[in-house]
Amino acid sequence: MVLQDVSLIGQTVAVPRNGRMSSADARPATSSSDARTVAFEEFVVSRSERLLRTAYLLTRDHALAEDLLQTALAKAWSSWHRIEADPESYVRRIIVNTFATWWRRRWNGELPTEELPEPGARGPAPGGPDVATSTDLWAAVGRLPKRQRAVIVLRFYEDLSEADTAELLGVSAGTIKSQTAKALAKLRIDPSILDRPDPSASIGGSP
Amino acid sequence: MNLDDLRRELQDRAGEPGDTPMSDRLAGVRSKVVAARRRRVVASGVAAIASLAVIGVVSTQLVNLGRDDLNDSDLAHMPHRLNGDQLKAASYNNGESELSWTAELENLDVLTRATCVLPDGVVPPEPDDTLLLEWTINGAATYTVTCGTEDNPGIGTNGPATPAEWRALGVTPGSEIDVDAFLVQAGSKVDVPGAQFGVALYEKTGLRAGGDGVELTKVLDDGDETYQLVRWKVRPLTEGNRVLRLHTPVSDGPIAIVYGWQSEIPTAAYELRKDGELVASGYGGSIQDPLVIDGGTEHLIAFEARGSTVDGVLVLAYYELKD
Numbered sequence: 001m002v003l004q005d006v007s008l009i010g011q012t013v014a015v016p017r018n019g020r021m022s023s024a025d026a027r028p029a030t031s032s033s034d035a036r037t038v039a040f041e042e043f044v045v046s047r048s049e050r051l052l053r054t055a056y057l058l059t060r061d062h063a064l065a066e067d068l069l070q071t072a073l074a075k076a077w078s079s080w081h082r083i084e085a086d087p088e089s090y091v092r093r094i095i096v097n098t099f100a101t102w103w104r105r106r107w108n109g110e111l112p113t114e115e116l117p118e119p120g121a122r123g124p125a126p127g128g129p130d131v132a133t134s135t136d137l138w139a140a141v142g143r144l145p146k147r148q149r150a151v152i153v154l155r156f157y158e159d160l161s162e163a164d165t166a167e168l169l170g171v172s173a174g175t176i177k178s179q180t181a182k183a184l185a186k187l188r189i190d191p192s193i194l195d196r197p198d199p200s201a202s203i204g205g206s207p
Numbered sequence: 208m209n210l211d212d213l214r215r216e217l218q219d220r221a222g223e224p225g226d227t228p229m230s231d232r233l234a235g236v237r238s239k240v241v242a243a244r245r246r247r248v249v250a251s252g253v254a255a256i257a258s259l260a261v262i263g264v265v266s267t268q269l270v271n272l273g274r275d276d277l278n279d280s281d282l283a284h285m286p287h288r289l290n291g292d293q294l295k296a297a298s299y300n301n302g303e304s305e306l307s308w309t310a311e312l313e314n315l316d317v318l319t320r321a322t323c324v325l326p327d328g329v330v331p332p333e334p335d336d337t338l339l340l341e342w343t344i345n346g347a348a349t350y351t352v353t354c355g356t357e358d359n360p361g362i363g364t365n366g367p368a369t370p371a372e373w374r375a376l377g378v379t380p381g382s383e384i385d386v387d388a389f390l391v392q393a394g395s396k397v398d399v400p401g402a403q404f405g406v407a408l409y410e411k412t413g414l415r416a417g418g419d420g421v422e423l424t425k426v427l428d429d430g431d432e433t434y435q436l437v438r439w440k441v442r443p444l445t446e447g448n449r450v451l452r453l454h455t456p457v458s459d460g461p462i463a464i465v466y467g468w469q470s471e472i473p474t475a476a477y478e479l480r481k482d483g484e485l486v487a488s489g490y491g492g493s494i495q496d497p498l499v500i501d502g503g504t505e506h507l508i509a510f511e512a513r514g515s516t517v518d519g520v521l522v523l524a525y526y527e528l529k530d
Binding site: 041044045048053054056057062066067069070071073074077078097100101102137138140141145146147152153156157170171172175184187188193 | 222
């Protein structure tokens with residue numbers, strides 16, 4: 001196994017280049033501080049990919065998602081010794097709240113393209129997934145305000161209950177209920193979904 | 208669309224892998240931990256890099272833009288609406304080391320906003336070597352903003368922002384202004400390849416509140432969400448009155464804190480505390496970017512000017528998320 005030295009908080013530990021680290025890979029802890037570092041890094045190695053997926057659903061950009069994840073992990077590190085319950089939930093809470101309160105400075109995030117997308121080919125390929133539906137729905141989710149998008153991700157990707165989502169976001173369950181309803185209503189009336197003809201509907205046809 | 212479609216879509220999209228090696232991720236976390244520690248100590252400051260270079264001048268000209276012009280590449284870098292104000296004109300360096308730009312002001316109800324972003328990997332904070340964007344209007348009035356990063360860009364709104372300030376520069380409605388902007392380090396022009404900077408003019412169409420020469424927009428927007436001004440305090444700084452305090456109530460969503468020390472002589476430090484905990488610090492000179500905090504509980508926000516300078520106006524305001 002190829003190891004490289006990565007110093008996290010002023011200490012150096014070995015991390016495999018392929019990103020997977022078993023407890024045997026870690027150097028023995030010599031103090032509580034070392035143990036904390038090792039535990040934190042093991043957490044990063046074992047859980048960060050899953051957390052990254054949540055971050056990606058929120059930011060919709062791989063680089064931003066990685067930045068959001070690293071920001072959340074850095075915040076979590078400062079209080080790592082105080083985390084008694086599930087650290088993954090703790091970091092997820094930081095991710096979602098950091099995302100929701102990030103002051104947007106990257107302007108509108110729209111990237112110009114040289115050519116307009118092809119207007120045709122919106123229907124599903126024979127026997128294949130309905131690519132147009134997927135693309136439109138993903139785009140519609142991206143048009144939701146940050147907080148509503150976070151609620152949608154927590155409720156329908158993380159499968160959290162209204163109460164758990166409320167606790168994670170630090171708001172009331174009633175707020176989550178109304179935010180969910182508003183977000184779903186927006187998705188249902190999003191023009192990209194509304195305008196799309198139902199592929200199962202036939203035009204004309206035989207008697 | 209039904210909920211199964213939505214669940215499937217999220218599962219499919221989330222499955223797209225990232226490609227960051229774990230070692231890079233850990234190194235990134237470490238650098239953010241170190242940067243956060245530095246921020247607690249250092250008010251502001253950016254990178255030491257930059258080789259001196261011959262600076263070529265590129266000239267662009269945008270005068271009183273119509274809506275069609277908003278697709279111009281220079282304008283694509285700027286938010287078209289900001290806190291209720293409307294973008295009217297902008298110039299961006301587009302890879303050049305300097306920009307030189309002429310614009311015509313139809314009226315003087317216009318504010319300037321400059322931005323400066325350094326490329327990745329150019330950011331170890333070295334306060335003595337801070338990299339600044341300097342821009343001048345009509346070759347006389349000079350303003351600066353500390354450059355930042357993609358995630359935390361340098362944004363300067365300390366240029367002229369009121370009719371009186373424009374008139375003080377000899378600008379009248381219908382007259383042209385010449386804007387020059389370039390990077391400066393330790394008092395000298397520098398070229399930082401990959402640096403992005405620009406200057407924009409916004410017509411002040413947003414509603415405002417405030418006092419003592421300070422204007423607060425009644426709404427704040429970050430492109431995604433809008434915040435509404437709820438309460439604010441504006442007070443001249445005096446020897447015996449260096450602190451502003453605001454209680455913020457419980458709210459369902461987060462709140463945005465706007466704070467600053469508007470001063471002609473920004474030579475002393477300020478601190479912003481939330482429930483006694485230091486959350487921001489810096490030097491006077493302008494109103495800062497909003498700080499968004501959790502509104503789930505009551506907070507006591509305190510803004511304090513420190514040091515010996517007694518000059519300027521203290522500003523503290525909070526905004527609630529508008530549903």
